[in-house]
Amino acid sequence: MAATRSVTKSYAGKPALNPVTLDIRAGEALGLLGPNGAGKSTLLNLLCGLRTPDSGTVELFGRSPRDPLARRQLGTTPQATSLPPTLRVRETVDFVAAHYAEPVPTPELLADFGLSDIAAKQCGGLSGGQQRRLMVALALVGNPRLVILDEPTTGLDVQARENLWERLGEYRRAGGTLLITSHYLEEIQTLSGRVVVLNNGSVVADGTVDEIRSHVSVSKVSFHTTLPPSAFASLPESAGVATGPDNAVTVLSRDADETVRRLVRDNFPFSRLEVHTASLEEAFLALTHRQTPVPEAAHAREEQP
Numbered sequence: 001m002a003a004t005r006s007v008t009k010s011y012a013g014k015p016a017l018n019p020v021t022l023d024i025r026a027g028e029a030l031g032l033l034g035p036n037g038a039g040k041s042t043l044l045n046l047l048c049g050l051r052t053p054d055s056g057t058v059e060l061f062g063r064s065p066r067d068p069l070a071r072r073q074l075g076t077t078p079q080a081t082s083l084p085p086t087l088r089v090r091e092t093v094d095f096v097a098a099h100y101a102e103p104v105p106t107p108e109l110l111a112d113f114g115l116s117d118i119a120a121k122q123c124g125g126l127s128g129g130q131q132r133r134l135m136v137a138l139a140l141v142g143n144p145r146l147v148i149l150d151e152p153t154t155g156l157d158v159q160a161r162e163n164l165w166e167r168l169g170e171y172r173r174a175g176g177t178l179l180i181t182s183h184y185l186e187e188i189q190t191l192s193g194r195v196v197v198l199n200n201g202s203v204v205a206d207g208t209v210d211e212i213r214s215h216v217s218v219s220k221v222s223f224h225t226t227l228p229p230s231a232f233a234s235l236p237e238s239a240g241v242a243t244g245p246d247n248a249v250t251v252l253s254r255d256a257d258e259t260v261r262r263l264v265r266d267n268f269p270f271s272r273l274e275v276h277t278a279s280l281e282e283a284f285l286a287l288t289h290r291q292t293p294v295p296e297a298a299h300a301r302e303e304q305p
């Protein structure tokens with residue numbers, strides 16, 4: 001559907017993207033993750049044809065992303081975009097729909113995105129959340145084969161976010177391809193089959209959520225005990241010990257099986273044992289903040305009330 005081959009991009013001599021090669025395949029939902037400034041928007045802007053690379057090539061449906069024939073099959077909502085303040089919601093949808101051969105009928109799109117009640121309102125009078133919903137609706141109005149969304153639900157309340165996820169899920173089930181960036185890991189987990197992690201302009205991981213998680217070789221072994229947490233700090237596989245809000249002790253273990261065997265073998269008093277793999281959040285932190293080891297990050301978080 002879309003691809004970059006060794007693309008680079010610098011701003012005023014400062015690299016924003018190192019050579020990045022990425023394929024977006026038909027029917028997949030790809031989540032692009034990365035800390036602020038990692039280069040996500042730059043990569044999306046190259047794929048949408050809003051910017052050109054310094055070197056390397058970008059293809060959208062086998063063409064240049066600047067070719068109108070390619071862009072006609074693309075729906076997108078850039079991160080920083082604005083709506084014409086004096087146009088009404090319905091007029092805005094009609095205006096964008098007029099650019100496409102087979103648009104979704106305006107009343108249908110408005111109903112899908114919960115915008116029917118405000119169809120006669122001028123865009124300048126919409127709340128931030130309503131604007132955001134309208135912008136995502138506009139990305140879908142042309143029945144695109146590929147939708148690229150840069151942080152589509154930032155600033156939305158939980159209900160509005162879940163409604164949008166549902167709409168995007170329907171688009172996916174109908175065979176659409178989705179590329180999305182988000183700072184909400186839950187969003188990436190919900191919407192994406194594949195996750196690409198970008199850090200400092202380079203791809204540092206590419207795989208399913210489970211594969212990304214497995215990059216982090218630390219598991220959490222939690223249990224209740226009468227002993228102080230420090231009693232477990234010296235376990236050979238331990239990479240850190242934390243106490244949870246319910247007083248459960250969590251050993252961050254490089255080998256959870258061996259830790260459990262040792263607890264039993266050495267007669268440590270424990271109850272309610274649970275073993276968890278690393279979360280996507282911990283994997284993400286480990287991949288993008290190598291100077292902040294996962295155990296410490298998890299430790300700090302778990303000690304918070």
Ligand SMILES: Nc1ncnc2c1ncn2[C@@H]1O[C@H](COP(=O)(O)OP(=O)(O)OP(=O)(O)O)[C@@H](O)[C@H]1O
Nearest residue numbers: 011012015016034035036037038039040041042043
């Ligand atoms: N128009 C621009 N002019 C100068 N520098 C820019 C411009 N756009 C981006 N940059 C720089 O390029 C780097 C990558 O920025 P980019 O917006 O692609 O990151 P991002 O991963 O989308 O970040 P965020 O999550 O904060 O949106 C950053 O260092 C940023 O300051």
